[in-house]
Amino acid sequence: xxxxxxxxxxxxxxxxxxxxxxxxxxxxxxxxxxxxxxxxxxxxxxxxxxxxxxxxxxxxxxxxxxxxxxxxxxxxxxxxxxxxxxxxxxxxxxxxxxxxxxxxxxxxxxxxxxxxxxxxxxxxxxxxxxxxxxxxxxxxxxxxxxxxxxxxxxxxxxxxxxxxxxxxxxxxxxxxxxxxxxxxxxxxxxxxxxxxxxxxxxxxxxxxxxxxxxxxxxxxxxxxxxxxxxxxxxxxxxxxxxxxxxxxxxxxxxxxxxxxxxxxxxxxxxxxxxxxxxxxxxxxxxxxxxxxxxxxxxxxx
Amino acid sequence: xxxxxxxxxxxxxxxxxxxxxxxxxxxxxxxxxxxxxxxxxxxxxxxxxxxxxxxxxxxxxxxxxxxxxxxxxxxxxxxxxxxxxxxxxxxxxxxxxxxxxxxxxxxxxxxxxxxxxxxxxxxxxxxxxxxxxxxxxxxxxxxxxxxxxxxxxxxxxxxxxxxxxxxxxxxxxxxxxxxxxxxxxxxxxxxxxxxxxxxxxxxxxxxxxxxxxxxxxxxxxxxxxxxxxxxxxxxxxxxxxxxxxxxxxxxxxxxxxxxxxxxxxxxxxxxxxxxxxxxxxxxxxxxxxxxxxxxxxxxxxxxxxxxxxxxxxxxxxxxxxxxxxxxxxxx
Numbered sequence: 001x002x003x004x005x006x007x008x009x010x011x012x013x014x015x016x017x018x019x020x021x022x023x024x025x026x027x028x029x030x031x032x033x034x035x036x037x038x039x040x041x042x043x044x045x046x047x048x049x050x051x052x053x054x055x056x057x058x059x060x061x062x063x064x065x066x067x068x069x070x071x072x073x074x075x076x077x078x079x080x081x082x083x084x085x086x087x088x089x090x091x092x093x094x095x096x097x098x099x100x101x102x103x104x105x106x107x108x109x110x111x112x113x114x115x116x117x118x119x120x121x122x123x124x125x126x127x128x129x130x131x132x133x134x135x136x137x138x139x140x141x142x143x144x145x146x147x148x149x150x151x152x153x154x155x156x157x158x159x160x161x162x163x164x165x166x167x168x169x170x171x172x173x174x175x176x177x178x179x180x181x182x183x184x185x186x187x188x189x190x191x192x193x194x195x196x197x198x199x200x201x202x203x204x205x206x207x208x209x210x211x212x213x214x215x216x217x218x219x220x221x222x223x224x225x226x227x228x229x230x231x232x233x234x235x236x237x238x239x240x241x242x243x244x245x246x247x248x249x250x251x252x253x254x255x256x257x258x259x260x261x262x263x264x265x266x267x268x269x270x271x272x273x274x275x276x277x278x279x280x281x282x283x284x285x286x287x288x289x290x291x292x293x294x295x296x297x298x299x300x301x
Numbered sequence: 302x303x304x305x306x307x308x309x310x311x312x313x314x315x316x317x318x319x320x321x322x323x324x325x326x327x328x329x330x331x332x333x334x335x336x337x338x339x340x341x342x343x344x345x346x347x348x349x350x351x352x353x354x355x356x357x358x359x360x361x362x363x364x365x366x367x368x369x370x371x372x373x374x375x376x377x378x379x380x381x382x383x384x385x386x387x388x389x390x391x392x393x394x395x396x397x398x399x400x401x402x403x404x405x406x407x408x409x410x411x412x413x414x415x416x417x418x419x420x421x422x423x424x425x426x427x428x429x430x431x432x433x434x435x436x437x438x439x440x441x442x443x444x445x446x447x448x449x450x451x452x453x454x455x456x457x458x459x460x461x462x463x464x465x466x467x468x469x470x471x472x473x474x475x476x477x478x479x480x481x482x483x484x485x486x487x488x489x490x491x492x493x494x495x496x497x498x499x500x501x502x503x504x505x506x507x508x509x510x511x512x513x514x515x516x517x518x519x520x521x522x523x524x525x526x527x528x529x530x531x532x533x534x535x536x537x538x539x540x541x542x543x544x545x546x547x548x549x550x551x552x553x554x555x556x557x558x559x560x561x562x563x564x565x566x567x568x569x570x571x572x573x574x575x576x577x578x579x580x581x582x583x584x585x586x587x588x589x590x591x592x593x594x595x596x597x598x599x600x601x602x603x604x605x606x607x608x609x610x611x612x613x614x615x616x617x618x619x620x621x622x623x624x625x626x627x628x629x630x631x632x
Contacts, residue, residue: 184420187416188416235516236524236527
C-alpha cells in the first residue's frame with residue numbers, strides 16, 4: 001500500500017484501497033479515481049447542486065486537482081463536486097481577461113499561452129466549466145484579491161480562506177479541505193511540520209467558529225479531521241518525517257470526528273482508513289455502496 | 302633417493318606484510334575514531350595532510366620521521382616529544398580546513414542557499430520566483446565542477462609546503478595540473494566512486510524502517526548502539542578512503558611538481574619541488590584542457606550524490622561538510 005498523499009486522499013474519498021489508476025504522462029504524478037467518490041454518492045442521494053459539494057485543493061497538489069469524480073461506468077461527471085483552488089481561479093481569470101479585451105497583442109498572446117498551459121494540466125481534457133454559482137464566487141474573489149496573485153493568502157491559509165468564503169457564499173453541504181503544508185517537512189526542517197500544523201489548527205478554529213456562528217451550519221455540522229498518511233518514525237534519520245518508504249508508522253493514521261450525533265470518547269481498536277468514507281456516509285444518511293470499509297458504529301450516539 | 306631442497310624461508314616478506322598491516326592498524330584505528338566526531342576529525346585531517354607532505358618531501362629527497370598521532374620528533378624535549386605530533390596534527394588540520402573552506406565555500410554556500418531558497422519558496426508560496434533555488438544550485442554545481450578536481454593537488458601542494466599560503470598559489474597549481482594529465486580525471490573518478498557509500502548510507506538509513514521494521518520497537522540504548530555502529534562504519538570508510546585518495550594525490554604531485562619546477566624554475570623558486578626538479582616537455586594545452594574537462598564531467602555525479610544523500614536524509618551541515626570536501630567527519 002503506497003502511503004503517498006494522492007493515494008491516501010483517494011482511500012478517504014472512495015472508501016476503497018487501490019481504487020485509482022495511473023493517469024500520468026512522463027515524469028508526472030497523476031492518479032485518477034476508478035470508483036465513485038463521496039461527492040457522487042451524496043449528490044445522487046440528495047439531488048444536490050454541484051456547488052453544494054466542494055473539494056478545496058492547494059497549489060502543491062496538482063495531482064489531486066481532478067478527484068472530483070471517479071472514472072468508470074458508475075456515477076461520473078454528472079455527480080462531480082466543484083473544485084475551489086488557485087488553479088480553477090486562474091482558469092476563470094484568464095477566460096475573463098481574454099473576454100474583457102483591452103490587451104496588447106503581446107499580453108493577449110501571453111494570456112492565451114497561460115490559459116492553454118492551465119488547461120493542459122488536465123490529462124483527460126475533461127475539466128468541466130464551473131457552475132454559475134462558482135463563477136459568481138470567483139468574480140467576488142477577483143474583486144477582492146485582483147489578478148496579480150500577490151494579495152490572496154497562499155498555502156494552507158489560502159485553503160482556509162477559500163473554505164470560509166465558500167461556507168458564507170456557497171453554503172456547501174459537504175466540503176473537503178485538502179490541507180497540505182506539513183509536507184514541506186520534506187525540505188528537512190522539522191519546524192516546517194509543527195508550524196504547518198499550527199496553521200492548520202488556526203484554519204480549523206476559523207472553520208469551526210464559522211459553523212458555530214452560522215445558523216445554516218450550527219448544530220448540524222460534523223467535522224472529520226484525518227491525515228491521508230502517517231509519517232515515518234525512523235529513529236536513525238535526521239528528519240524522520242518521510243512517508244514514502246513503507247514504514248509501519250507511515251501506515252498509521254488517526255481521525256478526530258466531532259459534531260451532533262457523535263459521542264465523546266476514543267475508539268480504541270484498529271480502524272481502517274477505508275472506514276472513514278463509510279462513516280461520513282452513515283453520518284450524513286446515505287450509503288457509500290462500493291466502499292470496502294464499514295462505518296465506525298460505536299462513535300454514534 | 303634425492304632429498305628435496307628445503308623451502309627457503311622469507312621472513313623479510315612476511316615481516317614487511319606484518320609491518321604494513323600494523324601501520325594500517327596504527328593509522329586506521331585512531332583515524333577512524335577521530336573521524337567519528339567533527340572536532341576531533343580536524344586532527345585526522347591534519348594527520349592526513351602531514352602524511353601527504355611526508356610522502357612528497359621524501360620523494361624529493363628529504364629525510365624525515367613519519368608523522369605520528371601523538372608523539373613529536375625523537376630529538377626534541379620531553380613535552381614536544383610527548384605531544385608534538387598531536388600539536389602538529391592540530392596545526393596542519395587547521396591550515397587544511399581553512400584552505401578547504403576557502404576553496405569549497407563558494408559552491409557549498411550556494412548549495413546551502415539553494416536549499417534555503419527552495420524551502421522558503423515552498424513555504425511562503427513564492428512560486429513566481431521558483432527558478433531562484435534550482436538556478437542557484439546549478440551555479441553551485443558549475444563552480445564545484447571547476448574546483449573539486451583541483452582539490453587533491455592543491456592539498457598535496459599545501460602539505461608539501463606546509464603553509465596556508467601554498468593553497469592559493471594558483472599558477473603553481475595550474476602547472477602541476479598540466480603535468481598530471483590523465484591522472485586528474487582518474488583521481489576524480491575514484492573520488493566519485495568512493496563517495497557512493499555516503500549517499501547509499503543515507504538511502505539505507507532513510508528506508509531502514511522498511512527493510513528493518515523492528516527498528517521502530519527498539520529502546521533508546523539499543524538505538525544508541527546502532528547509531529554508534531553506523532557512525533563508526535561511515536567514519537572508517539571516510540578515513541580509509543581519504544587516506545587512499547590523499548596518498549594517491551601525493552604520488553601524483555610528487556611526479557608532476559618536479560617536472561613543473563623543471564619547466565618553470567622561476568615560478569617554483571623556493572618551493573620544495575625544486576629539490577627534485579627535472580627536465581620535462583611542455584604539455585599540450587589542448588590535452589590538459591581535455592583531461593580537466595573530463596575530470597569536471599566526473600565531478601558532476603559526485604555533486605549529485607551529495608544532492609541525492611540530502612534528499613534522502615537531510616541535515617543542513619552536509620551541504621558544506623562532505624568528508625571529501627572539508628572535514629573527514631561523515632556527518
